[in-house]
Amino acid sequence: MRRKRIWSAAAAVTLAMASIAAGCGDDDDNGDSGGGGGGGGGDVGKVAVLLPDSKSSVRWETVDRPLLQKALEAGGVEATITNAEGDKSTQQQQAEQAITNGAKVILLVNLDSGSGAAIAANAKSQGVKVIDYDRLTLDTDANDYYVSFDNEEVGRLQGEGLVKCVGDKPDAQIAVLNGSPTDNNATLFKNGYDSVINPKFDAGEWSEVDDQSVPDWDNQKALTIFEQILQKAGNKVDGVLAANDGLGNAAISALKQRKLPQIPVTGQDATLEGIQNIVNGDQCMTVYKAIEREANAAAELAIALAKGEEPTATTVPIDNGTHKVPSILEKPVPVTKDNIAEYFGNPDYPTKEDICAGKVAANCEKLGL
Ligand code: BGC
Numbered sequence: 595m596r597r598k599r600i601w602s603a604a605a606a607v608t609l610a611m612a613s614i615a616a617g618c619g620d621d622d623d624n625g626d627s628g629g630g631g632g633g634g635g636g637d638v639g640k641v642a643v644l645l646p647d648s649k650s651s652v653r654w655e656t657v658d659r660p661l662l663q664k665a666l667e668a669g670g671v672e673a674t675i676t677n678a679e680g681d682k683s684t685q686q687q688q689a690e691q692a693i694t695n696g697a698k699v700i701l702l703v704n705l706d707s708g709s710g711a712a713i714a715a716n717a718k719s720q721g722v723k724v725i726d727y728d729r730l731t732l733d734t735d736a737n738d739y740y741v742s743f744d745n746e747e748v749g750r751l752q753g754e755g756l757v758k759c760v761g762d763k764p765d766a767q768i769a770v771l772n773g774s775p776t777d778n779n780a781t782l783f784k785n786g787y788d789s790v791i792n793p794k795f796d797a798g799e800w801s802e803v804d805d806q807s808v809p810d811w812d813n814q815k816a817l818t819i820f821e822q823i824l825q826k827a828g829n830k831v832d833g834v835l836a837a838n839d840g841l842g843n844a845a846i847s848a849l850k851q852r853k854l855p856q857i858p859v860t861g862q863d864a865t866l867e868g869i870q871n872i873v874n875g876d877q878c879m880t881v882y883k884a885i886e887r888e889a890n891a892a893a894e895l896a897i898a899l900a901k902g903e904e905p906t907a908t909t910v911p912i913d914n915g916t917h918k919v920p921s922i923l924e925k926p927v928p929v930t931k932d933n934i935a936e937y938f939g940n941p942d943y944p945t946k947e948d949i950c951a952g953k954v955a956a957n958c959e960k961l962g963l
Pocket residue numbers: 650651653728729773777779780811838839862863
């Protein structure tokens with residue numbers, strides 16, 4: 595008897611809470627029940643951004659986060675941005691939490707395709723749209739859009755940059771530091787630079803000292819890997835194809851620890867550290883990706899979807915192994931010591947003041963910066 599009364603009281607409270615939630619969530623129907631939501635009404639769903647980590651590249655926290663926040667807010671949607679710090683189950687929980695809190699769109703930077711596909715499938719089952727941000731999730735039908743750069747082009751620019759910096763040094767000994775094997779971008783970067791540097795190996799103009807992938811783009815692991823490469827090669831390395839600025843900096847640190855002379859090292863992301871390395875002559879090039887354009891394109895899609903509208907952006911179809919994902923790909927550009935100043939003033943590019951601070955000032959002056 596007693597038990598029954600408690601149950602029904604609890605049920606009444608639950609019911610009351612549910613109706614309060616339904617009543618004050620939005621002004622009219624908030625699509626809570628069906629999961630489909632949308633349909634062009636006045637409702638604006640929330641957008642959740644899931645960033646991967648803060649160590650594989652400084653870009654995620656220092657550039658992507660503020661630019662996405664700004665673009666989404668400007669579009670009048672409520673955005674929550676979380677960072678999984680490299681932990682796949684954390685990212686999965688962040689996705690679930692976001693959906694529970696009313697997210698209707700997820701902007702996902704996956705930690706690998708398997709966990710990304712699980713997040714996307716769960717989202718889809720609840721009527722939540724998924725935009726792959728920067729990294730394509732392979733082998734799923736649950737991603738609705740993909741926004742990134744032409745990542746093979748990124749790799750080609752790295753390969754061409756290395757060819758220019760190494761010049762005509764005979765039998766140059768080249769080491770390759772690839773990104774994380776779990777990141778589809780790392781595969782695309784490699785396809786790009788291999789298309790440029792493999793012919794040099796095949797022609798016997800260059801020799802490949804080593805070719806190693808760096809798990810999770812972990813800079814610390816890259817340092818150890820490159821240490822071992824130097825050890826094995828008796829320090830005879832004449833150039834490094836490093837897939838991003840963090841990996842490049844790891845190679846530079848290892849060279850400095852051994853007091854070896856500067857050699858051409860590539861990079862990507864136009865980070866403050868990467869550009870300072872270029873100014874100091876430790877790095878030969880980086881690839882600048884206008885992240886503001888990437889963030890704005892992704893935000894525009896997310897805002898339309900959050901409002902239940904059909905996005906109007908022009909897309910190209912990219913095959914992810916399961917379906918053709920409507921995609922927007924921005925163009926990357928190379929940065930060497932000769933064109934560092936070209937992008938000053940862009941919100942996704944380091945400032946001259948930051949680059950030329952402290953000990954770098956003298957070298958900036960030499961470059962006329
Ligand atoms: C991104 C790069 C970044 C790397 C490590 C890649 O997927 O495209 O910009 O440097 O991940 O975070």
